[in-house]
Amino acid sequence: MATDILMPALSPTMTEGKLSRWLKQEGDKVSSGDVIAEIETDKATMEVEAVDEGVLGRILVPAGTEGVAVNAPIAILVDDGEAVPDATASGNAVAEAPKEKSAVEQAAAAPAAKVPQAASNAPTKSAPAGRVFASPLAKRIAKDAGVNLANVKGSGPNGRIVKRDVEAAKTAPAAASKGAAAPVAPGGFISTPLSSMRKVIARRLTESKTTVPHFYVSIDMQLDALLALRSQLNKASPEDGPDAFKLSVNDMLVKAAALALRRVPGLNVSFTEDALIQYNDVDISIAVSIPDGLITPIIRQADKKTLREISNETKDLVARARAGKLKPEEFQGGSFSISNMGMFGVTSFSAIINPPQAGILAIAAGEKRAVVKGDALAVATVMTATLSADHRVVDGALGAQWMSTLRSIVENPIALVI
């Protein structure tokens, strides 16, 4: 009997997602537990497993389709030899698959692609394939042993995870991690299941470092003028009250980078397969370290904001990021990133681009160094900053030009307050 394969929900709040690819083709035989497709949202990619066996009769939603509603039929599964029906098993006539968006529409949509619609709080009806099928005993043993069932392949009826699967995952942690080499550690080790954030970090950064051709431009900047301005401005803050502020060096560098992006907009871009996306706004993502990973809250239109606005907004975002209370739109999107490790005293480092952005600025510690002024040695507070840029859309000269613009703003910081 023909059955519909439905779009699964990856999380209780998910209402739609992208069907990124099909791993089975029409006419392929499918056994329960086979991975037939991959579904993607901003936060995760998940495999869709067949629950029943049969033949993949018809693919209703082609690979690469965005915005597929949860519980919408994505394919029809039929028995071997059975004719593929004209209607989905749920009775709906097979609709034309959503047409590919035109190149123009795609281009317009691309920058927004990272900005999800406000997450709906309405619970979705069900999450069929998002659910992990495991016996109660398997669930309990997994919980006690800290085994993440999402990484365990089920060997029970219809691919259900049973006790023996969890026991196997417990004793051979790497065996469950799908193909990764088993760690060899004569002294033993502790295996901690990956958090979903860690998985997203792993996936996105691997994707970035393996698919985005990075190049790096480093430059030294003298900070003395900026530090002087900072202390001058901070003295102007009221002692207390709503108008009080305390600018950090980072706040000023955010503004400086935003201004540099406005002056040299060639870095405020994204690469897509078909087009170069030039963003209208300068939205700076700030990398914030949080206990189980990192997150990048965004200062939107940072070039148009005052230092005080940037400073207060950053404090609020960082505090809520560490409390895990950011809304998706506060950390998804952004046109450029800044990662600051100056507080750790590092001399320099290079960062991995946060796709689909084309650049990230890595800021090291400002330290007193000997510099040559005129023909004499002098002492200055110097900071090494390193830009990582996507060579597909940013060429070396452009990267250098942007860095030199940034340095000129930092070293002549009056621009930050006009």
Next chain:
Amino acid sequence: MSTTEFDLVVIGGGPGGYVAALRAAQLKLSVAVVEANHLGGICLNWGCIPTKALLRASEINHLLHDLGQFGFAADNPRFDFQKVVARSRAVSKQLSGGVAHLLKKAKVPVFDGLAKLSGVSGKKRKIEVTLKDGAKTVLTATNVILATGARARALPGLEPDGKFVWSYREALVPEELPKRLLVIGSGAIGTEFASFYRNMGSEVTLVEVADRVLPVEDEEISKLARTAFEKQGMKVLTGAKVGPLKKSSLEVNVDIEAGGKTHSLTFDRVISAVGIVGNVENIGLEGTRIVVEKTHIVTDELCRTGESGVYAIGDVAGAPWLAHKASHEAVMCVESIAGRHVHPIDATKIPGCTYCRPQIASVGYTEAKAKAAGYEVRVGRFPFIGNGKAIAMGEVDGLVKTVFDAKTGELLGAHMIGAEVTEMIQGYVIARSGELTEAELKETVFPHPTISESMHEAVLAAYDGALHF
């Protein structure tokens, strides 16, 4: 001449073999069965089924002698023993005919005769069949399932002699009710015959070499069973050594050592129920890579033997010697031949039932075995005396015992004795197969009033405490 080429030939038409053939037919394999005696095998013809028919009669006889508690009176209830036996045979015949009908409906040809493996022809195996009329025919098949079953073990000196010493086979078709009966071996077979004959009125002595009756069951259950048997007037000797049978023209004298004493006893008949041996002879195993150990064919978890394409299921492939294990292996084995993904059988999820009075049923680990396996256990017990339905039925002698893994809540085992427990054990088997924990069992609503409520209570007893005891 019908076709002689098959995807699968099944040797043996018992609960392993005929189920294998039916499943193979469902999966569109061409399949044939070769059966030497009766379709349905020992189970239908000389085991499970005819004994149940006899035990039903003995239960009725027991009730007829216990009518007073229900307010009835019947003077001198009698039975015609030959009719009791004849009914048992009729039941077997009906079911064996049913199997023939099922195979016919599934268009599975049945060859009445003895089959043996006889080499290969190309990629196919040859099976030589000697038909009942002596004619020979050769079948070829890609796969062969050996499901030849087992028979009673004949210990030296205890061989069936056609007069005093019976195996289960003779014990099923007695000409008359023996007055004094010795049953050697208190496994399921021995215990059921002891129970049948005792409840029909024979004086029965049940002897067991181990230190308790039904030695595979949980110790508490064995103890309760013994108490119940003795209350019924059965003589039970455990840790017993049976001396040579001294047969005279009318009776058998035997010395049995037990408990440091020698009992010199006299019997009219002796039932030997000291285990079974696999039917591994004359089926062409010689010269193949099929390994036989202790009269059973060695197989892996998917019933494969040492020869590719040759499988062995059921009693001939080893313990537990249970029809339902054979049938389950049959389905698994055939599905695996058909290329389906299958799950090996876990012996700790196979229930065992003994239909003596009181009935005994169990699944999984006994308390002692669970501890020996390293589990820290939580044990729950609930006696039938706390169960309303059991009291209403007049069946208050019974106990349900559960054994849980204290760490994970896994139901490691369940052990029951009392009325209807053989019909109830499946609940715990489902729990164990589905890997339910105590949490799901506690949350399950059991119907009231049923004896099965004591199963729920036995779970509660292992944790928060039973409500009704």
